[in-house]
Amino acid sequence: MLPGPPSLIDSERFPWELLEEIFFIAVNLIYCNATLQSLNLVSRKWRGIFLSSPRLWGNLAFIRFDHIGDKKERLSHILKRLSCQLQRAGNSPLSFDFNAWSHMESDIDEVDDFSRKILALLCKYSRQWKVVKLFLNTRGIPNLAPIRNNLPLLQRLAIGFYGPGPTAPDSAVDYFVNAPSLSHLSSQEPSLKDLFLFPWAQLAAYRNPNADTHFAFANSPNLESLECALTHHRRPQHTFLSESLTRLKLTEQYGSLQVHLPGLVLPKLSYLAISMDEPTVSLFESLDAFLATSKCPLHTLILKTCREVWSKVDGCLAALLLRTPELRVLKLGGQIPHIDLACLARTEGDEYELPFPLVPHLQDLRFKNLPHWREESDADGYAGAINAVATRREEMHRVGLAHQRLDVQVSAIANVPWREDEFRRRLEGHPGVDAPEMKQVMRWTHVLSFEYWGRDLDSEYYKAFRALIAVLREMESYDIEGSDLRLLHSSEILVQLKEFADPGEWPFVSRTLEPLDWLLKINARFTALYDKWEVILIRDARTKRSWMDIVAKLRYVHQDSGQCQGLHNRL
DSSP states (O other): OOOOOOOOOHHHOOOHHHHHHHHHHHHHHSSHHHHHHHHTOHHHHHHHEEEEEEEGGGEEEEEESSTTTTTTHHHHHHHHHHHHHHHHHSOOOEEEEEEEEOGGGGGGGHHHHHHHHHHHHHHTEEEEEEEEEEEEEEEGGGGGGGGTTSSOOOOEEEEHHHHHHSSGGGGGGGGGOOOOTEEEEEOOOOOOOGGGGGTTTTEEEEEEEEEETGGGGGTTTOEEEEEEOOOOOOOOOEEEEEESOOOOEEEEETTHHHHGGGGGEOOOOEEEEEEEESSSSSHHHHHHHHHHHHHOOEEEEEEEESSSOOOTTTTTHHHTTOTTOOOOEEESSBOOHHHHHHHHOOTTSSSSOOOSSSSTTTOOHHHHHHHHOHHHHHHHHHHHHHHHHHHHHHHHHHHHSSSOOOOEEEEOOOOOOTGOOOOHHHHHTTOOOGGGGGGHHHHHHHHHHHHHHHHOOSSTTHHHHHHHHHHHHHHHHOSSSTSSSHHHTTTSSHHHHHHHTSSGTTTGGGGGGSSHHHHHHHHHHHHHHHHHHHHHHHHHHHTTEEEEEOOEEEEOOOTTOOOOOHHHHHH
């Protein structure tokens, strides 16, 4: 990163308390020990603040010793540094992520011994644990014994295990039984099967996408968020009612959703995400029955499937959306039927049995994992349907039929690199990357790409740098006002210019020997070019009500989207 102008003198004028608060925010935003080490050494005043403020040392960050070879002194250094930081933290709450996995299979005994020492040191301070992530070898589970009944502050726990061992992973739960403040629990362990046996009545969030725990929140009456899998087909004997659950994320296996959903009543649910094996009529009927019974104020609905195309479920999604009049966010994986897509854009003149407008509060619509069409006519037809939804919803908002302006995004074409997919070209209505008139623009894109600068250029570095300057001159002299702007819309040129307008993003700075002031002049030229082109391109997209490529996704640009005040802020 390029060094910026000196600002240390200004910061020295800040009150001691203000600097301490700034540092506390910084060390918790950046989960890395390097933050402490670097900020601590900037100046005497800064070091004085760190040494006299124990809470600044409470974030122990990521503790890991993989890829260290056979250097025992490095292991000792990690242990010594951790011990020093724990002492400086005093009685402050601790946050850390301890990952004991290592690729050093030839020295497994040494790794286990060192892992045991690290864990033993951390366990001495268990009364200060607040936010903890543990990934341990199953052989090391008994080493958690010292923390039993010593976790008064623990609020968030994520736990996982690897490797075979004599101890079952679910036995680790016993050491966390007496954690009166625990509110968030996360795991990836399929063996932690029954949340009903967990003793934390105060638990607010539980996540285990690999375990079948759908009934288990009965023992946690305050549970607000649950993520789990559904694997078995035993129909529940009783209907379960939860007055507190607001977020539910389910992963279906073997068609189990349609068995269990009708047995749930969740009147406060606002977020529902479902990963299903395959969309079926019976599954949508179960979802419809669940929403009808729960009468919940659903604001977010996410439906994912491993199928690229939803087949034989025409009209099912539209019927389901009748149950969600307050819906704000709808995310769909795969190609939904044309009739359901058309219903989202229905107006009074259309001949559908459904009322209009469907989901009038909808403000975020996203399509992911769309198929790679082999027939151009199919791709053109679906691209036209999505575009029709975007333009029609914009008109509906303008005349007051829709309460919110709809943000439509298309991303993640299945199994095809984003820049090579023709569907996005058809959606945009712009020339493909192989079009003859795109040759110059694609050459600019290539030189500005991080892939170009990421390769080994040591032998021809200055030749490559001269190519960059040549491209910059071409772009500065390019008559963008008199050009076919579809050429620029079809590339990622605006996103790349944004990156080059920020010197901190330059991929070649660490290797260049050019004077700093000269590099800053180049940066100023890129910034001026970006500012000029951004206004023109966004204005053009807004006028034509078209799509813009924003970092591997397409976003529809509305006519009434306001003034051009920055690409990422505006779109």
